[in-house]
Amino acid sequence: MIQPAQYRRLALSALFLTIAFAGLGYRLVDLHVVRHDDLSREASVRRESTIVHPSRRGDILDARGNALATSLFVKTVCADPTLIGTNQAVVARAIARLLRMNEAELAQKLQPRSYKDRTGKEHADKYVPLRRKVTPEEWERIQAAMKNVSFGVDEKKLPRRERAFYRNLRQRAIFTEPVDDPLRIYPGGTLAAHVLGFTAATEKIVEGTAVTELAGRDGIEATFNSVLNGAVGWRQTENDRGSHELVLFREEDVAPRPGLNVALTLDASVQDIVESELAKGMEKNAPLAISSVVMRPKTGAILAMATLPDFDPNQIGTKTPMANLRNRLITDTFEPGSTFKAVVVSAALNEQVVSLNDVFYCENGLFSFAGYTLHDAGHHFGNLSVEDIVAKSSNIGAAKIGMKLGESRLYKYIRDFGFGEPTGILLPGEVRGTVHPVKNWYKVSIAQIPMGQGLTATPLQMAMALGAVANHGRLMRPMLVDHLEDEHKQVVFRYQPQTVRQVISLESARLMVQAMKRVVLPGGTAPRAALEHYTVAGKTGTGQKAPYGSRKFFSSFIGFFPADDPEICIAVFLDEPDPQRYYGGETAGPVFKAIAERAAAYLGIRPDVQPPSEQPRTPSSNHVEGIAETGVSNTLTTAQTGRNF
Amino acid sequence: MARNRKNQSAAVRFGPALKALLICLLIGGSGVGYVWQQNQLFDLGRQKAECEKRLNTLRAQNGQLARHLAELQSPRSLEARARELNLGLTMAQPTQIVRLTDAPVTPSIKPALTPDPAERQYARRQTFASPAR
Numbered sequence: 158m159i160q161p162a163q164y165r166r167l168a169l170s171a172l173f174l175t176i177a178f179a180g181l182g183y184r185l186v187d188l189h190v191v192r193h194d195d196l197s198r199e200a201s202v203r204r205e206s207t208i209v210h211p212s213r214r215g216d217i218l219d220a221r222g223n224a225l226a227t228s229l230f231v232k233t234v235c236a237d238p239t240l241i242g243t244n245q246a247v248v249a250r251a252i253a254r255l256l257r258m259n260e261a262e263l264a265q266k267l268q269p270r271s272y273k274d275r276t277g278k279e280h281a282d283k284y285v286p287l288r289r290k291v292t293p294e295e296w297e298r299i300q301a302a303m304k305n306v307s308f309g310v311d312e313k314k315l316p317r318r319e320r321a322f323y324r325n326l327r328q329r330a331i332f333t334e335p336v337d338d339p340l341r342i343y344p345g346g347t348l349a350a351h352v353l354g355f356t357a358a359t360e361k362i363v364e365g366t367a368v369t370e371l372a373g374r375d376g377i378e379a380t381f382n383s384v385l386n387g388a389v390g391w392r393q394t395e396n397d398r399g400s401h402e403l404v405l406f407r408e409e410d411v412a413p414r415p416g417l418n419v420a421l422t423l424d425a426s427v428q429d430i431v432e433s434e435l436a437k438g439m440e441k442n443a444p445l446a447i448s449s450v451v452m453r454p455k456t457g458a459i460l461a462m463a464t465l466p467d468f469d470p471n472q473i474g475t476k477t478p479m480a481n482l483r484n485r486l487i488t489d490t491f492e493p494g495s496t497f498k499a500v501v502v503s504a505a506l507n508e509q510v511v512s513l514n515d516v517f518y519c520e521n522g523l524f525s526f527a528g529y530t531l532h533d534a535g536h537h538f539g540n541l542s543v544e545d546i547v548a549k550s551s552n553i554g555a556a557k558i559g560m561k562l563g564e565s566r567l568y569k570y571i572r573d574f575g576f577g578e579p580t581g582i583l584l585p586g587e588v589r590g591t592v593h594p595v596k597n598w599y600k601v602s603i604a605q606i607p608m609g610q611g612l613t614a615t616p617l618q619m620a621m622a623l624g625a626v627a628n629h630g631r632l633m634r635p636m637l638v639d640h641l642e643d644e645h646k647q648v649v650f651r652y653q654p655q656t657v658r659q660v661i662s663l664e665s666a667r668l669m670v671q672a673m674k675r676v677v678l679p680g681g682t683a684p685r686a687a688l689e690h691y692t693v694a695g696k697t698g699t700g701q702k703a704p705y706g707s708r709k710f711f712s713s714f715i716g717f718f719p720a721d722d723p724e725i726c727i728a729v730f731l732d733e734p735d736p737q738r739y740y741g742g743e744t745a746g747p748v749f750k751a752i753a754e755r756a757a758a759y760l761g762i763r764p765d766v767q768p769p770s771e772q773p774r775t776p777s778s779n780h781v782e783g784i785a786e787t788g789v790s791n792t793l794t795t796a797q798t799g800r801n802f
Numbered sequence: 803m804a805r806n807r808k809n810q811s812a813a814v815r816f817g818p819a820l821k822a823l824l825i826c827l828l829i830g831g832s833g834v835g836y837v838w839q840q841n842q843l844f845d846l847g848r849q850k851a852e853c854e855k856r857l858n859t860l861r862a863q864n865g866q867l868a869r870h871l872a873e874l875q876s877p878r879s880l881e882a883r884a885r886e887l888n889l890g891l892t893m894a895q896p897t898q899i900v901r902l903t904d905a906p907v908t909p910s911i912k913p914a915l916t917p918d919p920a921e922r923q924y925a926r927r928q929t930f931a932s933p934a935r
Contacts, residue, residue, distance in 0.1 A: 213865075224872035229865050293862040344872035404847025405840075429877035690897065758893045767897075 204395050207364045208402075209336050212387030213644075214371050215416035217353055217378070219425040220460070220639060224344055226353050226378070226470075228371070230337035231290045234299065237283045238269045240330040242322065244308055251306040252331065255299050256288045263287065287331075290340055296333060303327050338369045341378075343470045349428050351484035352421070352462050352584070352637065354378035355470040364391045375482065377419060377637070379585045384641060387416040417641045417649055422458040427451055430755045431461040435729075438748035439465050442738065444712075444731040448486045448616055449748070451756060454624040454717055454726045456654035457633030459582075460756075462486060485732070486620075487580075487587040490613035491711040494700025495682075495741070497609030498555040499715075500622055502547055503669045504570035505562045507630075507661035513544045513668055517557045524553040527600040531556055531608070534699070548675035550682045550697060552608040559607030564595045567606065573660045574622040575632055576614050581657075582635040590614040609700055620715055620728035623696065626673070627717040627726050630666035632657040670694045674720050683742035686714055686749045690764035691757060694720035695749070697741035708736045714745035718753060719765040727752050 188196060217226035234256060241248055249264035256263065270282045291299070304327055312323050341356045354376020361370045368389055373379035390413030395406035431449050439447045451461040468481045483489065505511045519538035524531040531553050538551050546554030559567055571577065577592030591613040593602075598611075605611040614622075617635065625632035634655040641650045661669070673694035677687040682697040695716025702709040712734050717726035729745040729752070738744060757764075873879055884891045 223875055224868065227865075227869050227872055229869055230862060292866065293859065294866060342869055344869060345876040345878065348876065348878065401848075402851050403844075404850050405843050426877050429881070690895075755893055758895060758899075761899065764897070 206394060206396050206402075207366055208392045208394065209363050209366045209368050210390035210392070210413040211337060211339060211368055211370070212389050212413040213415040214339055214341065214356075214387070215385040215418045215644075217385075218418055218420040219423050219428075220421065221424060221426075222420070223425045225349055225421070225423070225425065226341060226343050229292065229340045229342055231292055231340045232296050232333040232337055233289045234287045234291050234296065234331065234333055236267055236285045236287055237330050237332065238267050238285060239281045239283055240322075240325050241267050241269075242326070244326065247306060247308055248303075248326075248330065251302045252299050255295060255302055256291070258288060289338065291333075299331060303331055336366060336368055339371050341371055341470075345425060345429075346471065347467045347469050348425065348432065349423060349461075349463070350376075350467045350470050351464050351482075351486075352376055352423060353470060354380075354585075355468075355473045361389075363389045364393070366391075375586070376484070376584060377421070380583050381419050381638075385416040385419060388414040390414070415644045417643055418646075419641055420639045422460065422636055422639045423462065424460045426759055427756050428461040428463060430759065431752055432463045432465070432467075434748055434751040434755070435463055435465050437751065438729070438731070438744070442731055442734040442744045444734040444744075446485050446732040447748070448730045448732075449728060449752065450486055450617060450620050451725055451727050451752065452620065452624060452635065454627035454633070454723045457621070457624065457636045458639070458654065459635055459637050460725065460760075462637075484584065484586065486616045486730075487582060487584055488615070489732070490588055490590045490615050491702070491730075491732070492610050492612065492700045493614050493619050494609040494698035494711060494713065495550045495552070495555075496619050496623065496696045496698030496713050496715055497612075497614075498547060498550060498607060499626060499669065499673065499696045500570065500574050500576075501555055501559050501562065501567065501607040502543060502672065503574075503626055503630075503661050503665060504567060505543075505558045506668050507570070507665035508562060508566055510561050511543050511558055513542065513672055515543050516540045517543070517546060517554045519546075519551050519553045519557075522553070524556065524604075526556070526604045529601045529604075531604060544672045544675060547669075547672040547696070548678070548681040550676075555607040556604035560603050564598060564603050567603065568592075568595045570660070571606070571612065573632070573658060574625060575657060576612065576618055576622070580615075580617055580621050580635050581655075582617060583637050587617075588615060590618055609698060616713070616728060616730045619698075619713065620726065623715045623728070624717070624726045625660050626666050626669050627694070627723040628666075629663045630659055630661035632660050670720055673716075677716065677746075681742075682740070683714055683716075683746040683749075685742060686716055686746035686753075688718060688750060688753055688757070688766075690766055691718040691753070691762070692720040692765050693718045693753070694723075697746065699739060699741045702733065708739075709733050710736070710739040712739055712741040712744045714741045714749045716749050716753070718757070719762070721765070724760070724762045725753075725756060727756070 211230065213230070214228040216224050216228070219225055238245075245264045245267040248267055249260045253260040253263045266285055266287060270285075271279050272282050273279050306327070308323060308326075310323075312320055315323070338358070343350070343353060355374055356371040356378050357374050358369050359372045361368050370386065370389070373382035373385065378385065390411045392410045393408040394410075395403045397403055431451055435447045435449055438444075446464060446466065448464040449461065450459060450463075452459045462484075464483070464485045466478075466481045468477045502511075506513070517540070519533060519541050521539060522533040522537035533552050533554075536549070536551070538545075538549065538554065541549065541551055541554050543554075543558065545551070546558065562570075571592055576590055579587045579589050593612065599605075602611050621632065621635060634657050636652060636654055638652050640648045640652060642648050673696055674692060675681050676695050676697060677683050677693045683695060686695055686697075687693055693716050695714055698711070698713040698715075700711040700713075701707075702711055710733065712731045713729060715726070715728040717723040727749050729748045731741075731744050731748075734744045
């Protein structure tokens with residue numbers, strides 16, 4: 158028989174159980190229904206993680222496969238001061254040298270600190286960046302140093318809690334950011350800096366993670382930025398309590414795609430030759446800037462392109478003057494001066510309004526036209542043949558040839574030679590220069606333009622125009638990139654030489670080359686640009702910079718050799734050389750010669766002239782030796798015989 | 803019914819027990835196998851992660867070495883090294899380069915004599931004969 162008291166106890170127990178179950182049920186509903194979203198999110202954050210794999214930026218290679226720009230992944234080393242306790246000095250002593258930091262400064266950085274969040278709540282700072290751009294090898298050494306550092310206690314004898322403290326201090330107090338940063342390295346330093354350009358780090362969010370990516374800011378780095386940059390990869394995975402990845406639970410796993418390598422037509426050795434000779438020229442002539450471009454006229458392939466002053470893309474920063482960053486060969490325009498006469502005479506020869514033997518009266522150095530007086534700098538030429546006008550660079554002679562050619566035809570050829578439009582080189586920042594349409598010409602323009610005044614051009618435009626004369630009248634587009642290749646060196650895309658147009662006929666080009674050969678002979682404007690083993694054809698230029706009369710000049714020499722079958726064309730430009738010695742033949746000519754001699758030896762260009770002292774004593778060579786005595790016609794005559802030694 | 807059950811042979815009663823045992827073994831084995839498999843997957847995953855880490859380290863080292871090589875191969879570095887070692891290296895002058903002209907290749911084996919017309923005819927016959935074989 159059940160007693161009432163028992164019923165009460167039973168009912169009480171039932172009530173208690175009901176309440177307990179109701180409480181549990183409520184908690185269950187609260188966790189699984191009401192707070193489901195929040196808790197689910199929190200669990201995901203703790204368990205799931207996205208690992209971002211940065212992509213490797215492609216290399217920039219020279220024509221022989223040497224790396225001019227390459228990439229490396231580096232780490233950012235950080236510290237968690239909360240795990241260091243009072244051991245700042247010991248840790249700083251162990252790793253300061255490896256981090257290339259001052260010990261006291263590092264110890265200061267390792268001191269505990271706090272920060273306030275938006276709500277004003279104070280938190281201990283667990284993230285103190287110590288040093289960026291730490292290589293994996295350096296990081297390994299830092300890890301080893303932390304592992305072996307002695308804190309002056311026998312850790313094995315310590316209680317478990319203190320042992321854990323020292324274990325955390327060794328393993329977790331100094332750590333790296335989870336995603337490595339890319340670092341761009343230019344092994345050659347300043348070599349070809351203006352062509353390569355430079356990069357800047359930008360931040361990008363991939364799958365919710367901030368990733369540092371390099372973005373090209375100038376040069377090939379900027380033009381081919383999208384090609385060089387690959388695609389970032391990522392992996393969605395889960396971690397255990399110890400933050401170790403549970404490979405079994407990997408979900409998305411997208412491998413990064415490295416960027417393509419860009420192989421240039423540039424040859425690092427030729428580039429080095431050019432830069433070292435430009436440096437000597439800079440020292441000797443004290444210009445504001447000196448530039449040079451070396452190219453193969455037949456293809457437009459650029460072997461070297463340099464401008465001084467330059468910069469080191471490895472150390473680009475606010476300390477680099479902006480002027481040094483400019484690739485003056487494409488960004489600056491000048492009145493080209495006498496090198497432009499080659500364009501005018503080529504046009505006149507092509508239109509057959511003159512022949513090389515036609516004689517013009519050069520007014521004894523003073524020619525009044527349209528209210529202006531034209532001068533032949535320091536000379537009083539009388540009658541000169543067209544060939545002499547080129548060789549001696551007579552302004553008045555060129556003006557008269559231009560007048561004979563006529564405004565519309567002169568304008569047509571100026572445009573056909575590529576002036577007034579970008580050359581199309583694959584570099585950013587190229588300007589087009591200024592070529593006014595005929596309707597905007599002054600009356601004196603027809604006499605002024607043939608002297609290289611009244612229009613502006615970039616040095617590269619001038620080089621390409623004279624390259625067209627060297628290339629049998631065919632204007633080529635400058636070619637700076639040879640091919641794109643993947644990480645396994647498989648060619649993905651190959652660039653081909655591009656002909657812009659046939660500007661003048663083959664015969665006109667031949668006649669022009671014949672006249673230009675005289676420039677480097679005694680009596681020409683650039684005998685100091687003559688080469689011992691090669692026939693050179695070229696043209697000097699000494700343009701006045703505005704305002705005229707300020708004794709600021711733009712001196713240049715553009716030449717190519719072997720003249721009849723040119724292998725390379727070298728253009729040298731000096732901006733505001735020493736006013737005591739500023740003529741193109743005196744300043745740019747010797748630099749051309751120095752570059753040409755070394756480049757020809759390096760490239761193995763077959764000589765087309767044998768110096769008299771080296772000629773074998775055979776009956777046929779006696780004739781050459783005899784000619785050599787006449788001096789002036791030695792080089793020319795030898796070349797004209799068509800003999801290759 | 804009870805009598806009939808008593809008369810049932812032991813072999814008949816053993817059958818369901820064996821079946822039950824086998825099922826238990828199967829289920830138990832499957833469970834153990836599943837756990838073992840999961841354990842293997844976990845171990846392999848850990849090994850894979852370690853291999854990937856090692857691969858990344860090697861890639862990084864490779865990158866470092868490639869950079870170092872590029873630095874050593876740069877013209878300035880080579881020039882500085884040549885100067886440092888005092889090797890006396892200079893650029894060859896064009897006259898110091900000996901160029902060999904490619905002479906027309908003369909065949910070392912004399913060409914066979916023109917075959918006799920009769921031989922040619924014989925050869926043709928042989929050719930015609932061959933498909934039949």
